[in-house]
Each structure stands twice: as C-alpha cells, then as structure tokens.
Amino acid sequence: MAYERHARKRKHSAIGRVWLFSLLLSLPALICFAVFFFERSISLSMALALAGILLLYLALTGSALVDGLVRPMQTLANVISSLREGDYSFRARGAGVADAMGELAAEVNALADLLQKQRVRSLEATALLARILEVMHAPLFAFDRENLLQLVNDAGLKLLGLPYARCFGRSARELGLDELLALPDQVIYSFPSKPGMRWLLRKAVFRQDGVPHTLLLLADVSLPLREEEQIAWKRLIRVLGHELSNSLAPIKSIAGSLLERMDAVEGDEGTLRDFRRGLGVVESRAEALHRFVQSYRQLAQLPPPKFRPVPIGPLLERVVLLEQRIPVELDPGPPAMLSADPDQLEQMFINLLANAVDASLANGAKPVRATWRVQDTSVMVAIEDRGMGIANADNLFVPFYTTKPTGSGVGLALAQQVARAHGGEVQLKNREDGPGARATVTLPLAEPISA
Secondary structure (H helix, E strand, C coil): CHHHHHHHHHHCCHHHHHHHHHHHHHHHHHHHHHHHHHHHCCCHHHHHHHHHHHHHHHHHHHHHHHHHHHHHHHHHHHHHHHHHCCCCCCCCCCCCCCCHHHHHHHHHHHHHHHHHHHHHHHHHHHHHHHHHHHHCCCCEEEECCCCEEEEECHHHHHHHCCCHHHCCCCEHHHHCCHHHHHCCCCEEECCCCCCCCCEEEEEEEEEECCEEEEEEEEEECHHHHHHHHHHHHHHHHHHHHHHHHHHHHHHHHHHHHHHHHHHHCCCCHHHHHHHHHHHHHHHHHHHHHHHHHHHHHHHHCCCCCCCEEEEHHHHHHHHHHHCCCCCEEEECCCCCEEEECHHHHHHHHHHHHHHHHHHHHHCCCCCEEEEEEEECCEEEEEEECCCCCCCCCCCCCCCCCCCCCCCCCCHHHHHHHHHHHCCCEEEEEECCCCCCEEEEEEEEECCCCCC
C-alpha cells in the first residue's frame, strides 16, 4: 500500500501535471488538425510533417512552461533546504518580480536574512557567555537531570583541581558535588578539603532542549564574613574593655588603700594576716585583669598599616635574632620585596615564632625552622616547630581562646589581623612529615622578581 501511494505521488508530480495540462491545452489543435487532414485529403507526407511540427511546438511550449513554473519552485526548495542545514548564504532569484512567484522568493529571502541575523546574534551571545564564564571568579557548574556535569568554567575547574576532560560528563558524586545539589538555595557551604573558605550557594533550574538542568553558582564570602567577624570582635572587645577597665581601676585602688591602712588596725594577728592576704590577692588580680584587658584592646586599636617597600629576608633575620631561648634555623629563600608596614610584620612574625618556640620547648626543646619561597605573585613564609601539634584547629584564631596556661589568646588573632590588613592570610596546620605544626603566612609581592 505504501508503494502504491508513493507511485501515485510520483504519477501526479508537479512536472507531470504541467505536461498533462500542456497536452490538454493542445488537444483542440490536434483535433482540428485531424479533422482538416481527413476532409482535405492531403498527402501522408504533408500530414506527418504538420504533425511533427505541431508536436515539436507542443514540446517546446511544455518545456518553457515547466522551466517557468517548476524550476523556480525547485530553486526555492534548495534555498529552504540550505536554511534547514544552517547555510544562510543562498538566495532565491526573481524576488523583484511583481507576481506570486516573485513574492514567494522575496519572502524566502527575507526569512534567510532573518535567520542569518539570528544566528550571528546567537554566535555573539555564545561568545560573550564563554568570555564571561572565562573571566568569572565564581565557580559555576551545570548538571543535567542525570546529575552529569555539562558545563563548568575555569574557576570551577580550579576549585575541583581537575582538567576539563576529567570533569565533563562525570556525575556529581564522582566530583564530590552531590551534597551541593541536595542543598537549598542561598546557604553557606564549606568544602571539607578547604576549611578556611566559605561559599554562598546560588541554585537555579533552566531547560536546554526541553530537558531540565540545574545551575550551581558559588560565591566566595570568606572575606566579607571574616570582615564582619572582625568588626563584631572589635565591638565586643571595645565594650568589654571599657566596662572592665572602669570597674577594675577602683577595685585595685580601694584594695591598695585598705591594704595600706591595715597597719593601723588593731586586732587578732591571724585575722589581720588573712585580711592582708585577701586584699593583696584582690589588688594583684585586679592588676592582672587590667593588663589582660589592655592586651585585648590591641585587637580593636590596631592602626592601618603604613606601606613601604620591605625586603622579606632582612626582616626575618631580625625577627630570628630576637629569639634567644633556643636556636632558630633560618633557611633563606629567593629575594622578595613586599609592600608592607615593617613594624606590624615584625610583631606578627615575633608572635608566630614565639608560639613555635613555646611548642618546641614543651616537647623537649626541639629545633624551630623558618623559611620562605615565592609562588606566582605571593611570598609564603613558613615557621615549623617540633611540638605536640594542634589539638583543636577550629578556634586557633578566635580571640579569648588559648591552650597555654598563661596565654591571653591574642597572639594568633593579632597575627591574622595583621596579615589580612596586608592582603594576606595565616594558616596553622599539623606537619605531615612528623610531629609539630607549621604556620604559613601568605603575603602579596610588591613587584615581580627579575631573573
């Protein structure tokens, strides 16, 4: 049945209909010729000649009709076929003729122009999108409904630490992003492998080829959150310092005055001795608390750094010479110039080196080593000790927190504040090659190092 329908379509094609209509138009002339032939009794040779001329005329007229009607339609079909295949360079002829075929050709050409403009705009939009994704600092991922990665930018590849060939088409579980897909929009997330960084997750759904996709965008909010935390700590320290200082000063003064007047008081010697001891304890503890509060005020009153060129080598040499409790090994690195406040940097390195020496002394006076290296546009200073290591790394840089019996919890917080004021960061981790910890300070270079 399908073959018969196809045969009927071929039988009644456009060219066949043109020839059929040409024959029907010529049929009256053929009938007239036949009547004239029988009534006039002309010779056979003359009849054949006239019939041949008539058939030739019929063939020429039919061919002209076919060429005038069917060929333009075939041209239009070829143009439309080219448009369907994405080639917009072909145009139909005869678009300026004021007839139905000319109007059809003009409309097809207008459609080709429109599609060509839309394709150019699409290519430009795609190129712009690719450029935006390339320069974006925020990692971006797109997954299909099977949770397979279909799109990732350079920042996303850097976050994953994998090349594009090993990421595209991989599942979210294989890439370690399945937890992100399960989280709601606008939540703060921290990768276990990058505990110091916090990301704001933006999540959206879009469709491509009718299939739903999930778009993930991660915005690094570590710095804004750290700044908000610093502002909150400064406000808290300022308020506590003010209130405690106002209370401790009169307590210390009253305790001292009472202690001086104890010599003029008569009574039982044991009772007077207890009074003197108690007033002495009150006075000494008030003085100690006052010093304690003043040390915290350093965090809230740290002035802005005064930047100037500072070579890292001589600065570390001065800091190492200040530590005399145990020898400190200084392993020099390449020349590096910083734009920094040397006084604040020295205080930061003094605090870090003092912590390293304290840890090494607590573990049997093991050596302490300091070194630096240049990486890209930053210099990384490392101070290593051979202590017992870090037991609780979550609260290291939190003010008021300390693991030392006589510590104030200011040193590391102050060092982190100084580093961030210079555009850097302090990290403290346990060593992988043995016992102890390593403090790493990352600071931006002032200028590239010439070879």
